Amino acid sequence: MTKVTMTVNGKSVSGEVEGRTLLSTFVRENLGLTGTHVGCDTGQCGACTLHVNGKSVKSCNMFALEADGAEVATIESMAAADGTLNTIQQAFQDHHGLQCGFCTPGMVMTAASLLEENPKPTEQEIRTYLSGNICRCTGYHNIVKAIMAASGQDVSAVAAE
Structure with a gap:
């Protein structure tokens, strides 16, 4: 030991x-x-x-x-001491970027790194950055939308395929 x-x-x-x-x-x-x-x-x-x-x-x-x-x-x-969600976590909730929630902690941590490096990523940049994270429930569309929303971007054009 x-x-x-x-x-x-x-x-x-x-x-x-x-x-x-x-x-x-x-x-x-x-x-x-x-x-x-x-x-x-x-x-x-x-x-x-x-x-x-x-x-x-x-x-x-x-x-x-x-x-x-x-x-x-x-x-x-990631959340405040009083339990208030941070911007990324709130965006995941607001844009339904989770279903079962198992991948969510890793997705949120990865998103935080991405937004630190690139505060206004494109949809494709987000998808590429998330390529090392697997979600078996959501199809990624709402995760991408949540990350774009957390970056302050308009998400109306994000495909909801």
Whole structure:
């Protein structure tokens, strides 16, 4: 067992982990932050996406030890302390960008990274950026619409196929 220390959602945390402990496991099991979902354990679905030092990371592809000393943000950090949804989360709700909700935390975290890099992405840029996240329910149209709305763009032209 090795001690790992990182800042998660603005709070310093430590824990003892085996070298093979994934960051997703550490966040969920050691810290109790279960908003980070694990869908595939192979980095293909994106449900476990969180931010490490400001970058989107599929946490099932990263060992907890690799995040030692890092700044980590999970989906729990997105809403305000009083539970008020942030702009992206509210847009997902307003534009029906979720159905079962399993992929939603990863989609929101990925969308936050996209909007940080590109505040006014086109529909195609959003679709390309989301290519590492899988949703089996929505068909992506309302997710794209929600991200465009969160960026302050007109969503009336987004296809509702």
